[in-house]
Amino acid sequence: MSQFDNNWSFINEGDLTPEGFSFAGISAGLKNSNKKDLALILAPEGSICSGKFTQSIVRASCVDICAERIKRSAGLVRAILINSGQANACTGDLGTQHFLIATEKISELLGIKKEEVLMCSTGVIGVPIEIDKLVKNLPKLVRELKVNSFQNAAEAILTTDLTLKKVFIERIIEGRKIRIAGLAKGSGMIYPNMATMLAFLTCDAGVEKKEWDKMISIAMKQSFNAISVDGETSTNDSFIGINAGKKIKKEFLSIIQSGINIVCQNLAKNIARDGEGANCLLEVLVQGATHNDDAIVIAKSICNSALVKTAIHGCDPNWGRIISAAGNSGIKFKLDKVDLFIGDYQILGKGKLKEYNPQKVSDYIQSKMNGKYLREDTVRIELNLNSGKAKGLAWGCDLSKQYVAINSEYTT
């Protein structure tokens, strides 16, 4: 994806975030380290919120209350408090109690209704938050709220992440500067349950609730739902998008949608890239499908396959595993129509093996390894089903011995 897709520009540090929003991130001593662990996002009055939450049956009570508050208020949410260190899940009644105490305090400090405050948690399951310590630090957190404290907030929501995940884009629509900023945490599941993907998106183009819900759903499907580190979901996974400001004309909604997609896809790719023990990002494009949803399902099936992931790790252009993973997706296609590319190398043409140099393809994969902080370290697989015009993207990472080490050498 180029820097200027759809005329959206990527913005770096030091710039102002979407108009009217402010951010804060501090250390409240909730983690064993001195790292930041408490973040706050404040949205301007009249903002519209939409949320997507983990579909796991075992989910934290804070997730249930967030979903309920967004529903009851029809999306009129003003503030999101985020703590990292404890997931506030599987702690019985304490989960709800701590949510209520913390959000009520924030509402007092900000002078807004308590129902307008959400709280998201990430960290270890089964260990209660040190709520007194957290509450004691809330006045400081509120004092730190600034329009340009985006970076601090992004830092404070991390747990085992190796990299910061924030994306900030802008473009002019009808002479007005529109900004979309997103921050996220997530890197597969290290340690017993420091799972969780959290993502927050802010946008200063006003969009009506019903439309916004749709747009957030579309972005979700094409980004966070299309990544796979190890196929696991967690108790606390949440994606919350808030817009505020003067309503944008209907004819420009598709531009906003593409902006939201760009932000979410970039955050999602950064999460996949940050997978445990990962050495490269795997990007799978499926084209020529009958429906976009089918294309994504096939792309995800390839990204999810332990055999594809280990082959990539071994720099092995193992087309049989790729085709086999596509075949296991549950989506019908005709093998004798399939074109397969790894990077720029065509492996199959209409289902038949092409003449290609396996060593060169292996070298291509090798060249994408171990540069995990670079934008370019992406192994691309492209499958064309030649049966329609629909397409879908998914992202994953290689499966390394390091993944097994990280996940097996921890002892409860």
Add this chain to the structure above:
Amino acid sequence: MSQFDNNWSFINEGDLTPEGFSFAGISAGLKNSNKKDLALILAPEGSICSGKFTQSIVRASCVDICAERIKRSAGLVRAILINSGQANACTGDLGTQHFLIATEKISELLGIKKEEVLMCSTGVIGVPIEIDKLVKNLPKLVRELKVNSFQNAAEAILTTDLTLKKVFIERIIEGRKIRIAGLAKGSGMIYPNMATMLAFLTCDAGVEKKEWDKMISIAMKQSFNAISVDGETSTNDSFIGINAGKKIKKEFLSIIQSGINIVCQNLAKNIARDGEGANCLLEVLVQGATHNDDAIVIAKSICNSALVKTAIHGCDPNWGRIISAAGNSGIKFKLDKVDLFIGDYQILGKGKLKEYNPQKVSDYIQSKMNGKYLREDTVRIELNLNSGKAKGLAWGCDLSKQYVAINSEYTT
């Protein structure tokens, strides 16, 4: 499972197989090694066959023809030829041609109709069978057919398997000795595409086609469909059950069903135990569900979880990952009703953490490791949802660095 469940007895080497059936296994030089690679099963006249095949879209043409022949003949199949070494998949028109040549030759040699012959293949994808070599060896294969060559046939269908997989049980019903014998191959997916699970069951209690189809489906669901090595399925997965002999009375069908289940579950466990780089068998029992199918889905979700598998590998009694995997199964349950046991140790009672000694649970898991050829090396996890009377079992294995090594260090 005891040796004498339902009064079925496990039989060892040297005994006669189900009445009327004969077996053969030879080396035809189709593999790089001198190992056996060609097997034949001959069923008596009037036998009834039922088959279950891979649901992958990318499946070998031999699988399609087998399914078609069973359907057309209403199950009147007499012989199954099995080759190991090449999967006869993704080889274009050659796949069908080689199937037709080999099965026609067998029909001539045995004096049966060519439509009564099936052929199953396992091995490398994309490489054609050396069909001349195979055909040249068919007369020898037919000459070797014996009632007690079961072991030879079981050896000849293996590829990367570390252990032979055969189960043979018998019991008396109304003064008549009934025998059920099964053989299988499969061990997850080592090497590019030496995938495939093949299983064959023979039974000398006659059962009508319609009833037999049902029984084979039930056994399939409770055995081969309940194992997980790495969640992958292949181009050639097949399970074929044949019965012959005097029809058994309806009132005894449930006994035959339990016998079929025992044979298939034992074969399935042996496949899971033989998983790549596996050090122990993981057995998950889910009880107290509303439906048996729900229970199996949850049990499989736990067996499939990379995080559970790595935790078991690390001897970590990580209950959070087990509960989280159950929560991700898509089946609804109430966490506050759940009891969880690892071995005999209760971890959760009605969703609440019990006092248990993590070191003892870790020692329990450790004690089941690395004894992979023993019947007792099974780590047992039991989840009781306390919401109904249904239950289900699933089997898997731990996920080791060795799995990654085996699957990534191969280079095409």
